[in-house]
Amino acid sequence: MESSGRVRPRGTIARALVFGALVGVAATAVFSGVAGAGSSSARAEDSTAVTATAAQQDTDAKNAPFPDLAVTVSQTTDLISQGITVSWTGGKLSTPPSGTNGGENFLQFAQCWGEDPDNPGHPDRTTCQYGAFNTPGATRDGYVTDDTVAPQDAKFSLPRRGPFTPGYTSVPFTSVDGKTVTSIVDGKQTTTNVNVNEFFNPSQSNEVPWAGSASNGAGSVRFEVQTALQANGLGCGTPVKTGSTTAPQSCWLVVIPRGTADSGEPHITQSGLRWDAWKHNIAFKLTFKPLGVSCNIGAAERQLRGSELVAGAVASWQPVLCNSQGGAIYTMSNSAESDAVQAANGTDAAPLALTSRALGGDQDDLRYAPVAVGGLAISFAVDRAPSAADDTPAEQLEKAGLSFDAIKLTPRLIAKLLTASYTDSLPTYADKAHLGANARNLLLDPDFLDVNSDIPDWKFQAIVAPSVADLLVPQGRSDAAMQLWRYVLADADAKAFLAGAADPWGMKVNPTASTTAAVNPSGAGLELPREDFPKADPVVQPVINGAAEVNLVTWRPYTNDLDQSAYLTLRGDGQVLGQWDPTSSPAKYGKTPRSLPGYQKVLGLTDTSSAAKYQVVTAALRNPAGKFVTPSTQTMTAAATAMTPVAGQPQVVEYDPAGATAKSAADAYPLTMPVYAATNPAQGDAATRADYAAFIRFAATTGQTPGVESGQLPPGYAPIPAAWKAQSIAAAAAIQSGATLDSPSDGSGDGSFGSSGDSGGGFGTDGSTGTTVDLASAPTAPQALGSAAGSLSDGKTAKDPNTGALAAVLPGGLIGGLAAAGAVPVIARLRRFP
Helix, strand or coil, X not given: CCCCCCCCCCCCCCCCECCCXXXXXXXXXXXXXXXXXXXXXXXXXXXXXXXXXHHHHCCCHHHCCCCCCEEEECCCCCECCEEEXXXXXXXXXXXXXXXXXXXXXXXXXXXXXXXXXXXXXXXXXXHEXXXXXXXXXXXXXXXXXXXXXXXXXXXXXXXXXXXXXXXXXXXXXXXXXXXXXXCEECCEECCCCCCCCCCCCCCCCCCEEEEECCCCCCEEEEEEECCCCCCCCCCCCCEEEEXXXXXXXXXXXXXXXXXXXXXXXXXXXXXXXXXXXXXXXXXXXXXXXXXCCCCCCCCCEEEEEECHHHHHHHHHHHHHHHCCCCCCEEEEEECCXXXXXXXXXXXXXXXXXXXXXXXCCCCCCCEEEEEEEEEEEEEEEEECCECCXXXXXXXXXXXXXXXXXXXXXXXXXXXXXXXXXXXXXXXXXXXXXXXXXXXXXXXXXHHHHHHCCCCHHHHHECCXXXXXXXXXXXXXXXXXXXXXXXXXXXXXXXXHHHHCCCCCCCCCCCHHHCCCCCCCCCCCCCCCCCCCCCCCCCCEEXXXXXXXXXXXXXXXXXXXXXXXXXXXXXXXXCCCEEEEECCCCCXXXXXXXXXXXXXXXXXXXXXXXXXXXHCCEEEEEECCCCCEECCCHHHHHHHHHCCEEECCEEEEEECCCCCHHHHCCCCCCCCEEEEEEEECCCCCCHHHHHHHHHHHHHHHCHXXXXXXXXXXXXXXXXXXXXXXXXXXHHHHHHHHHCCCCCCCCCCCCCCCCCHHHCCCCCXXXXXCCCCECCHHHCCCCCCCCCCCCCCCCCCCCCCCCCCHHHHHCCCCHHHHHHHHHCCCCCCCCCCCCC
């Protein structure tokens, strides 16, 4: 039987992406799904949630749009660039916006930085990031009738100046550094645009102009919290010195209730910053983690390289590690794990590898130390858009704009999303004849509707977009990609579909992604499983009216990494190609702006840690036992328990979706993956080995304590089992001593923390009990159920098809990634590997 260990790659095409120590440190979400649930959304622990009501904060609540409004925010302290969940009760059934008004009975959300000097303890509306989308009912300025201007708005207003010049109210924006953007100067209206300016614009702003309630008055929305790195005009999280103390700049989350009409207007058309709306706001003070982590001066720098799945945990551990006595700075680069373990297996100095799979081959000299239980997740942000057909029930029409919070996917549905088999996954004007009568996208696929038949709302939707015809997937190679393909291939229906068989409704795989040579027009079947997500179809939309041709990568660009996929899902940004701009120099295609809540339609492949960080909803996946399961601490722990040793490498276990153990583990989340720190103990000098050992000890003990504080295991991970912890400590001792697998003193070592063996940190103890692990009796391999995993298929298929020039196209996702990268600034001096 073929080992599931790693086959040495034919070439090196590693990628190294920007990573910072604040990634996920303060994400307070914990996965809430249970086995058999329809989906999960990362939710904050109850202890971090804060609730406020109109009755508590609004002195005129009885005249507010929703007098009984109660709003709960999942997290208000220790924030970074992340997502939070805002939910509420006491609203009224909402009406979505139209082209002429902002809708009815809805909420708006904005982030502000300043306190109102005239109303201490409350936010200053001139410091709110609001108005960027310039939509009715959501601007900073507008023409008004004189008798509707409240006294509190007088300083922001101009009276009528003639029969053709009505009154005008414009709330300026004042940035945290004191600069003011205003369109009223010296009693005159200027041409200054207060809605789009140097501080915020539609591509950057995190405001929510419309968030709707259901018929029961309840609703929820995911809100993007921004630090000074994303919103320099707000400055949230930057150090502010007050007297002798320095603390991060605090900010506000403001909830603005909107009813059915503004003062003097028949509908909602005026700014939510005008006093008649603003006076009813409910505000939450937000406090932030410091922007930046200071490590001990002169600390040694050690390199980590490999799996993005553990990035969030490493970011949490880093501040504690580098500020401990003798602690080192651990600089991490996300890159292909197969490259990382190859380098770490030699005797020349190389970074500590972070991997989910064994090296494979005949010469594996690595010591593997389990440090995390993470996994992949499929995130989605899909808002209802019911069909206008006559047979659509009225109650479905009333739900327009409300978000779905449950979705179920099978391996075959995922196979369709990964292979560009839906017609909208190809450029609009490309030749799609080879896709036959396939469905336009996932949500219109009879297969999907059958799987989700217990959620009847899906069948009434008329949602169309390229961003629900495929998944946002990262570029480059990874163990995560390999595991997802293994999960797909372990399902008989999905495997048959990839081979070219039609599903029960007649849909067939895009032939350019078929694993059968006779079906694939290249003459060679697509080789699966594999470490990447090829966009194999060479189809091109031809030049039309001077607009450049569009290939598959231009049409559906890659994301930089799994973290960015979750970030884009939170923002409702499906990376949809925009219009051709012949006036640009050079002429180019633009990008369609992100969709606001009420209109979102995005599917993305991310990891469980990033899903928690950004609070995105995740799909329930059918596991090998036939149950639909969402990622949670419980379901990931169940999967870890069901992991089996890899053939040929007893130090490494895996969740084998084709194995008998996985098929009997009904509660297991199927995309759960272990992450190991691995190196050859014969490699490097004593000081470097000691620092790597210290990292492993901390990660396997103290670092497994769940929580949101620095040094803890962030949401999105499950603590490693006790046997894994013992293996890690034994591996750390061997690495520090330089003992190879053949050395007789393999399990020795005192388990202490410190460079070159210095004591003081005590990270060799069990973080949950405080007791020291007996290294001499610690097993050299994790204990797991079942037998060694075998081959997932009948043999390898032919080499990959020639994808032509697609591989040379620069993904448009790199541009959007710059903004996401700004959220993770902390670990300095990052490396890029060839």
